[in-house]
Amino acid sequence: xxxxxxxxxxxxxxxxxxxxxxxxxxxxxxxxxxxxxxxxxxxxxxxxxxxxxxxxxxxxxxxxxxxxxxxxxxxxxxxxxxxxxxxxxxxxxxxxxxxxxxxxxxxxxxxxxxxxxxxxxxxxxxxxxxxxxxxxxxxxxxxxxxxxxxxxxxxxxxxxxxxxxxxxxxxxxxxxxxxxxxxxxxxxxxxxxxxxxxxxxxxxxxxxxxxxxxxxxxxxxxxxxxxxxxxxxxxxxxxxxxxxxxxxxxxxxxxxxxxxxxxxxxxxxxxxxxxxxxxxxxxxxxxxxxxxxxx
Amino acid sequence: xxxxxxxxxxxxxxxxxxxxxxxxxxxxxxxxxxxxxxxxxxxxxxxxxxxxxxxxxxxxxxxxxxxxxxxxxxxxxxxxxxxxxxxxxxxxxxxxxxxxxxxxxxxxxxxxxxxxxxxxxxxxxxxxxxxxxxxxxxxxxxxxxxxxxxxxxxxxxxxxxxxxxxxxxxxxxxxxxxxxxxxxxxxxxxxxxxxxxxxxxxxxxxxxxxxxxxxxxxxxxxxxxxxxxxxxxxxxxxxxxxxxxxxxxxxxxxxxxxxxxxxxxxxxxxxxxxxxxxxxxxxxxxxxxxxxxxx
Numbered sequence: 092x093x094x095x096x097x098x099x100x101x102x103x104x105x106x107x108x109x110x111x112x113x114x115x116x117x118x119x120x121x122x123x124x125x126x127x128x129x130x131x132x133x134x135x136x137x138x139x140x141x142x143x144x145x146x147x148x149x150x151x152x153x154x155x156x157x158x159x160x161x162x163x164x165x166x167x168x169x170x171x172x173x174x175x176x177x178x179x180x181x182x183x184x185x186x187x188x189x190x191x192x193x194x195x196x197x198x199x200x201x202x203x204x205x206x207x208x209x210x211x212x213x214x215x216x217x218x219x220x221x222x223x224x225x226x227x228x229x230x231x232x233x234x235x236x237x238x239x240x241x242x243x244x245x246x247x248x249x250x251x252x253x254x255x256x257x258x259x260x261x262x263x264x265x266x267x268x269x270x271x272x273x274x275x276x277x278x279x280x281x282x283x284x285x286x287x288x289x290x291x292x293x294x295x296x297x298x299x300x301x302x303x304x305x306x307x308x309x310x311x312x313x314x315x316x317x318x319x320x321x322x323x324x325x326x327x328x329x330x331x332x333x334x335x336x337x338x339x340x341x342x343x344x345x346x347x348x349x350x351x352x353x354x355x356x357x358x359x360x361x362x363x364x365x366x367x368x369x370x371x372x373x374x375x376x377x378x379x380x381x382x383x384x385x386x
Numbered sequence: 387x388x389x390x391x392x393x394x395x396x397x398x399x400x401x402x403x404x405x406x407x408x409x410x411x412x413x414x415x416x417x418x419x420x421x422x423x424x425x426x427x428x429x430x431x432x433x434x435x436x437x438x439x440x441x442x443x444x445x446x447x448x449x450x451x452x453x454x455x456x457x458x459x460x461x462x463x464x465x466x467x468x469x470x471x472x473x474x475x476x477x478x479x480x481x482x483x484x485x486x487x488x489x490x491x492x493x494x495x496x497x498x499x500x501x502x503x504x505x506x507x508x509x510x511x512x513x514x515x516x517x518x519x520x521x522x523x524x525x526x527x528x529x530x531x532x533x534x535x536x537x538x539x540x541x542x543x544x545x546x547x548x549x550x551x552x553x554x555x556x557x558x559x560x561x562x563x564x565x566x567x568x569x570x571x572x573x574x575x576x577x578x579x580x581x582x583x584x585x586x587x588x589x590x591x592x593x594x595x596x597x598x599x600x601x602x603x604x605x606x607x608x609x610x611x612x613x614x615x616x617x618x619x620x621x622x623x624x625x626x627x628x629x630x631x632x633x634x635x636x637x638x639x640x641x642x643x644x645x646x647x648x649x650x651x652x653x654x655x656x657x658x659x660x661x662x663x664x665x666x667x668x669x670x671x672x673x674x675x676x677x678x679x680x681x
Contacts (some may be wrong), residue, residue, distance in 0.1 A: 226522035
């Protein structure tokens with residue numbers, strides 16, 4: 092398995108789809124559309140949509156019909172970054188190697204661009220792939236994505252993360268935050284890929300669990316990179332967690348134990364998929380990448 | 387037709403549904419759930435969900451299955467109020483007679499509460515009414531609501547509205563802003579009510595047009611009330627439009643011509659429904675109320 096080649100090929104398919112989904116029309120809504128494009132097309136690993144594609148393939152899915160749903164998950168991720176970077180939240184100037192949306196377009200446009208990306212994501216999930224036959228799956232994809240993104244998922248994790256700043260947070264709470272802030276949406280990605288491939292309930296559950304484990308491992312790696320990574324490699328400002336007194340794995344357990352925890356999570360995630368007969372080479376490699384990446 | 391009685395009865399059904407849809411669990415997401423409830427259950431006319439119900443009835447729909455989709459539209463409306471009131475947007479302290487969400491819970495929680503309400507709205511639209519038979523309608527309801535709320539609807543109108551502050555805006559641009567900021571989501575409400583009653587394309591289009599006209603008239607009435615209404619009657623701070631140099635109907639055309647324009651829009655809206663055989667007493671009365679209301 093050559094992961095960089097696989098990722099590059101899938102990334103190109105996703106980027107072409109995102110480009111098509113985000114036109115900047117003339118007229119009064121121009122600013123917000125430009126802000127949406129700036130945030131989405133400025134870069135990014137595309138881990139979440141690639142996991143949709145990989146989950147889809149693992150369950151026998153083929154073709155391009157999954158590209159729009161996969162791209163919708165990237166829109167949800169990007170909306171969360173825009174709002175997270177706002178002055179009232181993490182107050183960040185740099186994202187994906189570019190000035191953050193509110194820095195370029197102002198705070199009001201950044202709030203609205205995030206809102207519009209979230210809204211567009213659900214529109215895409217509800218209409219794509221087209222056809223009466225897939226209607227039940229489309230409706231279910233909206234439900235899965237919304238649960239991953241809402242108060243029982245990402246938003247719940249974000250508020251808990253903010254409230255944990257400058258407070259003593261135990262291991263249990265930190266795991267809860269990471270599972271919700273990062274794991275829930277990644278888990279939804281894997282499950283939506285499976286759903287649109289016609290996977291059964293057991294397959295969907297296995298992919299959702301894999302996504303949950305990979306997501307938690309990915310967030311631990313993120314915590315580690317915030318301490319050791321460079322501005323260039325990360326495309327965002329490193330060292331922010333420590334300055335804002337954020338609860339992180341390395342702060343709580345130390346770097347070495349955090350690395351071991353991430354590896355162990357990835358081992359469990361892939362073992363679960365192997366048992367379900369769904370451990371493809373890309374899903375194996377993506378799990379390893381989540382913890383070995385340098386940016 | 388006794389409109390106050392009709393509205394009171396429908397409002398109670400909606401408020402009961404909203405109350406059930408917005409629990410405040412113990413645990414880490416508590417703050418954001420409390421902020422969501424504060425914003426949604428603090429009051430409000432419930433015009434949008436009542437229009438979903440009235441559109442549903444006009445097309446022969448019956449029963450309680452429409453209550454959750456109708457309530458979802460109120461969640462979308464409320465999310466837009468929370469974000470609109472933020473310091474970076476309209477910077478408002480009072481809404482529905484209560485301190486705004488960011489005043490009570492802080493800006494970060496207000497941003498996230500808005501995000502979570504929008505997300506929950508789409509989850510509800512995608513899962514309710516339950517059952518395989520309604521899946522295509524649920525998916526379509528998500529699409530209609532998203533178009534009404536996104537860059538081609540409400541968000542597009544909001545950014546144009548913000549950018550029009552302290553600038554000369556012509557009649558054409560002002561109509562565009564109002565149609566998008568307010569008309570698009572109200573139109574979506576009427577159409578979703580029809581959709582779930584099994585209405586055909588012509589009926590849906592007639593209700594969508596009625597909603598568009600009523601929405602524009604409602605916004606003109608809003609502009610007029612901002613000049614003449616009291617803090618108590620409006621539940622928000624009056625006089626804001628003038629202070630922030632907002633483009634409004636009375637500023638552009640004067641109060642009297644604005645009132646005539648609103649009446650004329652309502653006349654056209656109800657005439658269109660009458661032609662389509664869908665002008666029920668509630669839809670007639672709601673259109674009149676939109677322009678004669680005092681709060």
